[in-house]
Amino acid sequence: MRLVIRKIRGMRDILPPNSTALTRITRIFRETASMYGYREVIPPTIESFELFALKSGEEIKKSMYVFKDKAGREVALRPEVTASIARMFLEELMAKPRPIKVFYIANCFRYEEPQKGRYREFFQAGVELIGSDSILSDAETILLLDEYYERLNLPIEVIIGNVGIYRSILGEERIGEEKQDRIIWLIDKGFLEEALREASGKASNPVRVKRVLEELSTIRTSSNYDEAFREGEKLLKDNYPAALKSLENLRKLLEMVEGATWSKIVLNLGFARGLAYYTGIIYEVKSPNINVSIAGGGRYDGLIELYGGPKTPATGFAIGLDRTLLSLMEAGIEISGEGSNIRVLIVPLVDEAIKLAMGILRKIHSVGVEASIELMGRSLRRTLSYASSMKYTHVILIGRREMEEGKVTIRDMARKTQKTVDTEKLIDEISDD
């Protein structure tokens, strides 16, 4: 039979064992964020298109699900969650004591060509910390991110930089903010040449800015942080005092997290992230076995103001849950299931045993163990064959012989042994193992 109606392009059905694995890494995120004092918020899937357009410009439209609802409002399926949280802050959280710490787990949508690790619907988990401009908040969120991946047992590297360094340099060269965004975007995309050309074209000291940007972009290390900072200082101290402060900030952050993390920390003075709203510390998580980033975040002190609110500092990150899972699988890391690993199949061999089987089913459930009743009405031989292929650990048989004695037969599938016991003693038999 061929189905006429199929999945929409870019959409997935997520089935076991992937669905259980995804649920599990989601649960671990929820636990980790909660332990850091974050509380869950659930924003709507659909927002006004304006919310995303304001931040990223009109051209974002082509990579988004945008449509008019029945009342003619231009709406969008969220491509990310930070914008929703900023809106939520303005509408509902302004009066709360600072810092405001919220986390979310949400499906997001982007209308792009599907390929490995990329679907049109995907899952993100993230935190936002609003109201603190302290570098300590950046450090703590990085620690949270790091703890999450430690709990998953996934080796990662965290690349850390401070986009404030670039912004300060370009600012002191009297380059406007929009131009800054473009230059930073170019650097992030690896078009260093073009970025340098555009920067020196507008700068008050073209030769100097070109040299400094070029050299900054080469400073990257996972071991010798001190030397990297010394080089950075040398570049900035004479002409770019504000950039020097950003560098100092980055140094403080690194001192805070150094030695406290499970991840490999890569310091990258030339690091930029394309998203326009980042203003300070930025970071990205990479896993050695997959060459796209699996999480990213940073400080965005200007976003809330952009939405018409008061100038409010904020920092946070988003984790790509699908890519994290993909990375775990490619690394061959076991994502163990939850709960008891005992699974029981109850087999009534005669109709009169069905009521008893149902009672037993409920009794086993009450001690937190999985149990089901055999439903197919097939021969015992096939039933046992089925039970072993489905990895049941115990089979309970209730036939005429058992009924007469008020007992049940319980078979240990692994040991291939069985005994007939009083119905009351059943639970003890199962949990013995």
Add this chain to the structure above:
RNA sequence: GCCGUGGUAGCUCAGCCCGGUUAGAGCGCCGGACUGUGGAUCCGGAGGUCCCGGGUUCAAAUCCCGGCCACGGCCCCA
């Protein structure tokens, strides 16, 4: 948006180049051998608009064109 490879049974695929009986295999599923005891074995069964549409032809799974979808890469991003 662009490029490459593919689409035949629930799954993995053969057949296509070189058009020609009722389109095949392995695995899986259901059953029988075996009506109360296992992953084995043997036997049987169900399951196909050969992705869709058009064209060429006496004849198309097979050749041609268009579309859709999947996978991978570019771009972009998470």
